[in-house]
Amino acid sequence: MNIGILGTGSIARTMAAEFTKVPAFRCEAVCSRQQATGEALAQQFGIPKVYTDYDTMLADPDIELVYIATPNSLHYAQTKAALLAGKNVLCEKPFVPAVAEADELIALAKEKHLFLFEAITTAHHPNYALAKQYLDDIGSLRIVSCTFCQYSSRYDALLSGQVPPVFDPACCGGALMDLNLYNVHFVVGLFGEPMRVSYHPNLYRNGIDTSGILLLEYPDFLCQCTGAKDCAAPGSVQLIGDAGRILIEPGSSNCQKLRLVRPGQEDLCSEYSESPWFYEVAEIAMILALKDYDACYAALKKTRQVVTVLEAAREDAQLGF
Ligand SMILES: NC(=O)C1=CN([C@@H]2O[C@H](COP(=O)(O)OP(=O)(O)OC[C@H]3O[C@@H](n4cnc5c(N)ncnc54)[C@H](OP(=O)(O)O)[C@@H]3O)[C@@H](O)[C@H]2O)C=CC1
Numbered sequence: 017m018n019i020g021i022l023g024t025g026s027i028a029r030t031m032a033a034e035f036t037k038v039p040a041f042r043c044e045a046v047c048s049r050q051q052a053t054g055e056a057l058a059q060q061f062g063i064p065k066v067y068t069d070y071d072t073m074l075a076d077p078d079i080e081l082v083y084i085a086t087p088n089s090l091h092y093a094q095t096k097a098a099l100l101a102g103k104n105v106l107c108e109k110p111f112v113p114a115v116a117e118a119d120e121l122i123a124l125a126k127e128k129h130l131f132l133f134e135a136i137t138t139a140h141h142p143n144y145a146l147a148k149q150y151l152d153d154i155g156s157l158r159i160v161s162c163t164f165c166q167y168s169s170r171y172d173a174l175l176s177g178q179v180p181p182v183f184d185p186a187c188c189g190g191a192l193m194d195l196n197l198y199n200v201h202f203v204v205g206l207f208g209e210p211m212r213v214s215y216h217p218n219l220y221r222n223g224i225d226t227s228g229i230l231l232l233e234y235p236d237f238l239c240q241c242t243g244a245k246d247c248a249a250p251g252s253v254q255l256i257g258d259a260g261r262i263l264i265e266p267g268s269s270n271c272q273k274l275r276l277v278r279p280g281q282e283d284l285c286s287e288y289s290e291s292p293w294f295y296e297v298a299e300i301a302m303i304l305a306l307k308d309y310d311a312c313y314a315a316l317k318k319t320r321q322v323v324t325v326l327e328a329a330r331e332d333a334q335l336g337f
């Protein structure tokens with residue numbers, strides 16, 4: 017599968033490296049707003065073509081899949097253009113801001129029988145499946161607690177007067193959309209949509225949430241998701257039942273270590289060493305190789321549920337974007 021990469025930022029570089037580990041993928045082209053930036057990425061990863069115009073890249077018949085790694089607010093239009101051009105699409109998280117946009121893109125992918133996928137590591141990690149398997153061992157679930165707090169150098173830029181896309185309301189940035197969404201993916205992936213959603217953000221003066229606490233209420237348990245880009249803390253997911261708990265570290269974006277803890281019993285531990293993107297890219301390669309559209313559309317159904325929760329959270333906090 018020949019890939020055209022759109023964007024040359026931090027995740028585009030990470031993913032270009034991950035694509036090269038999987039023989040089924042070949043990076044065919046990169047598209048950047050500047051020729052020199054595109055050439056730098058192309059040279060680093062041995063990518064033969066550089067485009068500075070997205071439509072021109074979409075017109076390249078050699079490209080079968082477009083990987084979109086641009087600011088959040090561009091995902092919808094760029095995904096739609098790629099699908100209309102007949103390309104499969106892997107779109108970075110967060111998929112799109114609005115449920116109506118998600119529905120339109122999912123319908124378009126189905127109509128054109130194309131692969132469409134949100135690039136997010138959470139559910140692809142082997143320990144995620146293990147957590148699901150261990151749920152029966154912790155009794156009745158009472159509390160879920162997820163923490164993803166990572167101080168961002170872009171927060172320093174915000175404090176010094178710049179507005180990077182990730183802290184720009186016009187780009188649909190913020191801690192909820194950038195980091196807390198991993199927690200939402202973890203929880204909604206396992207338990208579906210909650211009954212009620214409320215979001216309590218710390219706001220910067222431009223109206224962006226630099227951190228915040230999200231409460232998801234389920235019929236039988238409560239879930240607290242913390243996401244922050246303005247402070248740091250060790251990350252984790254804890255699923256706490258009345259007969260034990262499951263602890264995952266460093267958390268919802270990388271389920272590297274899992275521990276099942278039950279009183280009076282030895283802990284069961286599981287640890288993986290590959291990067292979290294490795295498992296995501298391997299699973300995508302498998303879905304594409306098998307043309308497993310059921311798996312693709314099942315993942316999109318989860319993505320749509322997450323978009324619904326995130327939209328409800330932004331509405332609850334009256335974020336205005
Ligand atoms: N899955 C994961 O682990 C991660 C996912 N992400 C997601 O990936 C996306 C990109 O994030 P990240 O790589 O950190 O962002 P960066 O700001 O580092 O890169 C974004 C790239 O998009 C391109 N771009 C196109 N239009 C614009 C524009 N108007 N403003 C700014 N950049 C533009 C730029 O490439 P050029 O200059 O070449 O045109 C830029 O380098 C986001 O949606 C983010 O949520 C981010 C980090 C990790």
Ligand SMILES: O=C1CO[C@H](CO)[C@@H](O)[C@@H]1O
Nearest residue numbers: 109166168182194195269
């Ligand atoms: O998705 C993400 C995961 O972590 C990154 C930082 O390391 C974030 O900036 C990013 O958007």
